[in-house]
Amino acid sequence: MNILILLAACAGLLALRFVPKMNILGWLVGWWAATFVFLRWGINPPLPTSIQGMFLAILTLSLLAYISANSAHFRFALDRAVAFATEKKYTVALLVTLILLPCLVALRVYFDVTEGPAPPLSSRTIHPPPPVSIEVAGRTIDLVNDDNPYRALETEDPAAFAEHVANGRRVYYENCVYCHGDDMAGDGLFAHGYDPIPANFQDATTIAMLQEGYIFWRIAKGGPGLPSESTPWLSAMPAWENFLTEEEMWDVTLFLYDFTGHRPRAREDHGGGGDGH
Numbered sequence: 001m002n003i004l005i006l007l008a009a010c011a012g013l014l015a016l017r018f019v020p021k022m023n024i025l026g027w028l029v030g031w032w033a034a035t036f037v038f039l040r041w042g043i044n045p046p047l048p049t050s051i052q053g054m055f056l057a058i059l060t061l062s063l064l065a066y067i068s069a070n071s072a073h074f075r076f077a078l079d080r081a082v083a084f085a086t087e088k089k090y091t092v093a094l095l096v097t098l099i100l101l102p103c104l105v106a107l108r109v110y111f112d113v114t115e116g117p118a119p120p121l122s123s124r125t126i127h128p129p130p131p132v133s134i135e136v137a138g139r140t141i142d143l144v145n146d147d148n149p150y151r152a153l154e155t156e157d158p159a160a161f162a163e164h165v166a167n168g169r170r171v172y173y174e175n176c177v178y179c180h181g182d183d184m185a186g187d188g189l190f191a192h193g194y195d196p197i198p199a200n201f202q203d204a205t206t207i208a209m210l211q212e213g214y215i216f217w218r219i220a221k222g223g224p225g226l227p228s229e230s231t232p233w234l235s236a237m238p239a240w241e242n243f244l245t246e247e248e249m250w251d252v253t254l255f256l257y258d259f260t261g262h263r264p265r266a267r268e269d270h271g272g273g274g275d276g277h
Contacts, residue, residue, distance in 0.1 A: 005041050023076065028066075048193020127209070130214050130217045137245075141217075147213070149250060169259075172256070179237070198237075208265070211264055
């Protein structure tokens with residue numbers, strides 16, 4: 001489907017070559033429209049609206065820079081803009097534009113504010129079962145039996161533990177806050193561009209129900225590492241193992257629990273039937 005959208009956008013631009021007397025403004029509008037179509041419908045999972053707007057703003061500035069770099073193109077565009085704003089034959093079109101544009105903006109804001117949550121296209125598992133082990137930086141992490149290697153410092157060396165939590169705080173506010181929010185409530189700057197929105201870590205039904213190994217798995221593998229039973233999930237969370245060290249991922253896990261006041265779920269001792277860390 002994405003390939004078809006891309007091909008349609010390219011075909012539209014190619015068709016402009018056969019339009020008689022196509023001027024520079026027509027080409028610029030065509031490029032902008034083709035890019036909008038591709039960003040809006042040609043990428044899966046869809047980009048957040050805020051990211052689409054950022055790319056379109058950059059494109060708009062680039063097109064303006066392009067047209068202003070050529071004096072003939074710039075003079076033509078300026079003359080057409082002045083004519084549209086001053087000549088009587090364009091009065092009706094000008095009035096329609098001045099009325100229609102604010103109305104379209106208002107409608108977009110209204111629909112964004114009043115849009116209710118949409119059910120997924122198919123059922124999905126919010127907390128899918130993790131694999132038994134994962135590979136991170138060439139090392140095998142046993143998600144069933146291994147604990148956070150720095151958790152024991154909480155009682156053995158509180159000062160060292162505090163340093164790891166502080167490092168986790170740095171990692172979180174440098175990388176995670178934009179989606180998960182200042183207070184870890186899942187309401188970050190880009191949160192509402194995803195479906196579903198990021199989890200509310202303050203809620204007792206999220207990380208408090210999970211072992212630290214589970215959190216490490218989701219951080220390390222991100223959206224690309226989600227199993228099939230958790231799709232469709234429009235997540236842009238990267239596989240942080242490509243950007244963070246293993247220690248940083250364990251440290252930010254410590255910080256999640258420390259900040260929210262939750263305790264990680266105890267690891268089940270299958271041999272004796274009890275619970276333990």
